[in-house]
Amino acid sequence: MGNGILDIAVTGLATAQNQLLTTSHNISNAGTPGFNRQQVLLSTNTPQSGGAGFIGRGVHSSTVQRIYSQFLTTQSLQIQTQSQSLDSNYTEIKQLDNMFAEATSGLSPTLQNFFSAIHDVATNPGVIPSRQSMLSNADALVARFHSMDQRMSQIREGINTQVSSTVVHINSLAKQIGEINKQIIWAEGSAGGQPANDMLDQRDELINQLNKLVNTDTVRQSDGTMNVYIGNGQALVVGAQILSLEAIKTPDSPNNLTIGLVNGNSTIQLPEDQITGGTLGGIFSFRSNTLDNAQNSLGRVALTLAQTFNAQHQLGMDLNGAMGTNFFALPAPNVISASTNNLASNISTSITDYSALTTSDYELSYDGTNYTLTRLSDNVSATPSSSLPLTLDGISVTSATMLASERFRIQPTINGAKDIAVNINDTTKIAAAGPNRTNAASTNKGTGTISAGTVNPLPLDSNLQQPLTITFHTPYNGQFDVAGTGTGLPATNQTYTAGTDISFNGYTFQISGSPAAGDVFTVTPNNNGVADNRNMLLLGALQATNTLENGTANYQTAYGQLVSQVGNKTRELQVTSKAQANLLAQTEQSIQSVSGVNLDEEAANLLRFQQAYQASSKIIEMSSTLFDSILRFG
Template sequence: MSNSMLGIGISGLSTAQANLLTTSHNISNADTPGFSRQQVVQNTNSPQLTANGFIGRGVQASTVQRIYSESLVNQSLQVQTQSSQLDSHYTQIKQIDNLLANPGSGLSPALLNFFNAVQDVATDSAFIPSRQAMLSNAESLISRFNSLDQRFTEIRDHVNEQIASSVTAINSLSKQIASLNQNIHLAQGQAGGQSANDLLDQRDVLTNQLSQLININPVRQSDGTFNIFIGNGQPLVVGTEDLPLKAMPSPEDPTEMTIGLATTGNKFSLLPENQIQGGRLGGLLAFRADTLDSAQNSLGRVAVGLAQTFNAQHRLGQDLNGDIGSDFFTVSAPKITSAMGNNPTSNISATISDIGILTTSDYQFTFDGTDYALTRLSDKTSNRSSIPPSTAAPLVLDGLSVTGADINATESFLIQPTRNGAKNITLNIKGVSEVAAATPIRTNASLSNTGTGTISAGTVNSLPIDPNLQQPVIIAFHTPFDGQFDVTGTGKHLPASNQIFTEGDDISFNGFTVQINGNPDAGDTFTVDPNSHGYSDNRNALLLGGLQTQNTLAGGTANYQSAYGQIVSQIGNKTRELEVTSKMQVNLLGQMEQSIQSLSGVNLDEEAANLIRYQQAYQASSKIIEISNTLFDTLLRIS
């Protein structure tokens, strides 16, 4: 009997000691990040069968387990990775929002000042200081375009650096998790399958840190290890091995860093960016694809649109030297990048044929051996042709024209029509005399006319300029009057004789259009002559100023200012959306962490009570051993 009591006492003493040690461990790690509260799992020993029934034989501590919910932790990982992505995206886009919306650094004031200066020239085209102010404000506008684009480029470079640093951090964490997998496997094997609680907590901490960088899918294995997958099931950690990522230049655009995943033979295969979701890395890639590229392209489109439309009108005018106007601005051609793996001799040519319908997307030109394809990358819309593009038969999509291609099958080229628009815009004219404020033709009605007919100042038709534009032409009405007129002078395409007069109708010749109103009489004549004294002529300056409010961009729905305003609005709305959703996700993450802590966290009050309880259990078990010893001594004295 005493032996049985001694065994029961010893089992109780041992179990109480295990509980005291575990409680002390919990208290010591109350502030340790990622620590999960532990408790001793107790089981009764197998009872002894006697004539009086089963007599208990004490207790045993079967294991020490973590108070842990895998379901809650997995939910927390998903909330954590989404929160990190939103926060990363918001942090980056806030920079652009502050840049574009700032009244001092934005484009709107510079655009307004430039067109105010154009209007001043239109008010007094012979006033040299007004012309100088127009050029100065043009330089300021160009400087604003350049500085905004430079800031975009700096942000892009910083994103590339953060992508590289994120990949380095992911690889480091993956390596540590793989090492812990090995340690857990060995520890639990040596312990006969007992749980290596503290090592498991350490791995959970690393897994949580990894989820802050990229969305992961951890899969628990039967041996206690974790396999971790990213993207569409690409392995990052398999048992005790890690498969590192690599930040590498994009094959399509070497200026952008993208992600490669290790394969056999120390090689890396490119991971599509749309498969990399969640975490800081996912936020950086989403920001670049959804915001940065679009914003820089949109700004470039405003620059290219301004340059092309302003140049087109300026070239229809005449400067102070009597020369036809030249390009006012210079802007770069579309940026073309040959994909890695292309033959070095392969090349294509591309131009912007219609800035009015050009989008802010990038484009890709490919050849599959049969068809040539020009694809809008924002939605994968394509225009295909089996005929090689040429100047005479270009392949066109959205106002972008591929006018030549020397390309092999399976090769591709990235075309960014407006990416460098704001970066490379410059002022082409060098002096105030080159501002083409006048119109190269002047119209007059003969002083001897007897009718009430008047001729309009006329307008120069669209480019290209007719070589006979400034040749003198006479419009003469028949005598006797029959309602018809003849156009005579120099030109290859003058109207035929006996033109029927309709008041206000266009009369076009030599790249010029006039209208005659009123009622001409027989023999009345009207002349169109070179504008040899056009110093105070402001007709083309008025047309240049009118471009400010004309909807020349985005399919005829936006002018320069509103096109820029759309960028500011889109960025502002997206920034506000990310700010709100990011805060909501942070709150949700806080709730998830609170749920985990309420289950797995250490409650010091509870642990203090447990110390007293297990101390009493320890003392009671000691008392059982003492009584057992007393009974044994009594038996010895009897014998």
């Protein structure tokens, strides 16, 4: 009897000690990140059969269990990676929003100053200081385009730096997870399959940190290891085997770094659209959906401004009596050859319609028979063709030397704001005047009047400044003759309709009223037209002319749309990021309510287990007394 009681007391003492140790362990790790509260699971020993029935033989500790909810943990990982993605996206876009929202450093005031200077030249076309002010404001406008584009390029470089540092961190965490997988196999194997709780907590915390960087999925194996997958199922850790990532240049956009999976001596690019969570997912989303579009949008405004201004400037005449030249230097589309292309392969591109430009990039591919030009924002393609040119959205591929399966990326607007420049530095070369002037002969007897006229759109007619003479028939029969040099001249027996366009030599004018027999009107070169401001008025009118998005937006409107898009997206991310953070906090609170250490509860457990320990000790003491009595009276 004494030995039986003693054995039972010893089991109680041992289990109480295990409970005290586990409770002390919980209390010590109350502030340890990722620690899950543990408890000792008890089981009764196999009872002994006797004449009076089954007599209990005490208790034993079957295992030490983590208080852990797989459901809540999985839910937390999903919410956390989305929250981290939103946070990183918001952090990046806030930089853009701050730049566009700055009232004094944005594009709008500089653009307004430039056109105000144009209006000043229109008021004082022969005044050199007014012309100098126009050039100075043009330089300021170009500088503003450059500074805004440079800021976006700096943001892009910052993203590349983040990608590189994040990849290093991911590889480090993957290595630690692989190492702890090996330790768990050894520890649980040597302990007869008992769970290595603290190691499991450490591994979960490493996965939690990895999940903040990139969307992570896990699969537990029968040997206790955890396989880790990122993105849409790319293995990163398989048991103790570790695969590493590398930051590589995007083959179709060398200015961007992306993620590659190291496979032996080669590196395979992982599709960015499959990396949807964590810091990486957030910055990739920002770069592809916001930064690229913003830089292209700003470049489109710069390109269209330069092209439309140049086109009108060439229709005027400067102070030297020469036709206008390009006022701005116009950047060409940026073409990137895929890294797998033959070095000798190349294409030639041009912009044929600036009003049709979008903010997308394009891809030209060749299957050996047909060329395909695709808009990458929505994968819409022009009809494939076996010959060139091939045109889509004003982008024309005029020639190509390509092999089958090769491709080129075309970025028509990406460098617009970066490379725009003022092409004129001489105030006398500003083409403020119209190249021709019209006159009615002083001897005319009718009431007919002739308009100042306008130059037809480019290309210029080589006979633009050849004199024209319009003479109405005598006797008057509603017809006139046009004398001069040029295509279709001389022209006789032209029917007169008041106010109708009359076009010769690339110049259009109207005659109104009632001319009389023999009345004469002339179109002559505008020699010494210092005070003429007709072309400058047309240049100033471009500010309010819808020249972008197929004639639906002007410079200011298009820029305003960009500012509005960035501002609205910033606000959206601010709200959703905050909501996701609140949801994550609630989920973590739920996890803590299940797995967290409650110091009050643990203190109560200490007292309870201490009493159990003391009670078992008392039984041992009683067992000793009973055994002594038996020996004494035996």
